[in-house]
């Protein structure tokens with residue numbers, strides 16, 4: 386494979402940026418040299434590490450996925466029938482725990498490395514699972530849900546970040562997408578197992594919960610054999626280990642290439658900070674908000690995350706059975722599995738396409754698709770005879786509008802899952818190394834806080850604004866999201882992590898990234914063709 390074609394951008398006509406561009410040309414040429422390693426074959430080990438870490442993603446999906454079915458089957462196991470507000474409590478307390486878990490993970494990941502918060506997540510997953518499965522009272526069950534949430538947040542924050550850091554750049558999108566596919570697989574399996582136990586009265590739900598205790602043990606054992614992120618090792622001055630790790634990921638690379646990569650990582654860290662490992666949280670946070678380019682990068686990642694959550698997907702995930710019951714489908718739980726099934730299938734579509742068509746290219750089509758689907762669903766709801774105050778059908782004749790709502794929801798989920806669902810997590814690649822852990826923490830905090838807003842307001846919005854109003858609202862959010870993508874989201878497929886910082890040095894870098902992609906088209910094409918290579 387050829388090396389990066391780094392032709393200078395002399396033909397760029399924009400006078401305003403010409404000065405800065407010249408500086409970047411120099412950087413890019415050096416960068417190309419330093420990143421020669423990326424042109425060598427990547428190893429099976431890189432995929433094995435990504436797959437191991439993705440068990441964390443699976444747990445995120447499983448533990449957020451089984452609650453809806455457990456709520457239906459739990460009956461009086463906790464001493465009494467759960468009231469609506471108690472049900473809301475045990476559902477949303479996990480998102481609250483996830484918020485706390487993400488903050489903890491983001492805070493310790495620079496000092497203690499990426500593996501430590503994953504180990505911590507494994508421990509809390511097991512404790513939380515045991516607390517829930519053995520609960521005979523509401524408080525113990527709720528605490529178990531919260532504790533499991535700590536693990537969900539930690540895994541949601543660190544797994545994509547760790548994977549992005551160990552992946553060769555040509556596979557980065559796909560590897561992070563693999564993690565998100567594991568989330569959706571966890572949700573699908575949870576709803577499948579939950580539906581299986583739906584007719585088992587009594588304590589069947591305990592089995593659904595307890596099954597979630599096995600994967601964290603497997604993850605902890607396998608993680609022991611994975612190296613720490615090379616970027617983290619360099620930041621802590623452990624160069625020999627960093628080189629050994631790079632050799633594992635790029636087995637055909639030369640010593641020179643590995644040394645160059647280490648220099649590139651080092652330069653990227655030291656360009657901004659003295660030593661990332663010793664920097665205080667306050668300094669890191671200040672750096673994010675006072676360095677305009679870094680602030681833009683973190684803002685872009687968080688904005689896409691907010692769009693992914695505020696666009697309304699999880700209302701379908703958590704309330705689809707209620708919703709399908711409302712529009713008149715008799716077997717609503719079975720129809721609801723269609724949502725998690727579609728979500729899983731299209732997360733695979735994203736995995737296949739994300740490094741080929743790029744993040745921006747995919748977002749442009751799919752976020753628009755989401756907006757259109759929500760709009761048509763909003764109009765269709767208008768023709769369904771629903772009493773908005775009680776959220777009940779006023780007549781049994783629903784006909785085509787109900788079918789239309791179902792079709793729109795399936796298409797919406799397909800657009801969501803093949804686009805923004807995964808790309809929101811790939812957003813970690815936009816954040817520069819020296820603030821990546823804290824930046825990714827902010828991204829994950831954005832995820833869970835917007836998640837709580839959406840999941841706790843859905844039913845009241847349906848009542849207050851009518852179903853048409855609620856879905857119209859999501860259509861507006863998706864439309865705004867699309868405008869944001871068009872003007873602010875740069876294309877970073879195939880760029881070395883250390884080079885992405887250059888993008889945000891010129892506004893949101895949309896034009897610059899387009900130019901970069903054009904100039905490096907041959908290289909990018911070779912990358913896209915570099916299909917999963919298990920041969921080394």
Ligand SMILES: O[C@H]1[C@H](O)[C@@H](O)[C@H](O)[C@@H](O)[C@@H]1O
Nearest residue numbers: 565568569699702728806807
């Ligand atoms: O299905 C999940 C969804 O429940 C999460 O909120 C989202 O962050 C994930 O990307 C998606 O795969």
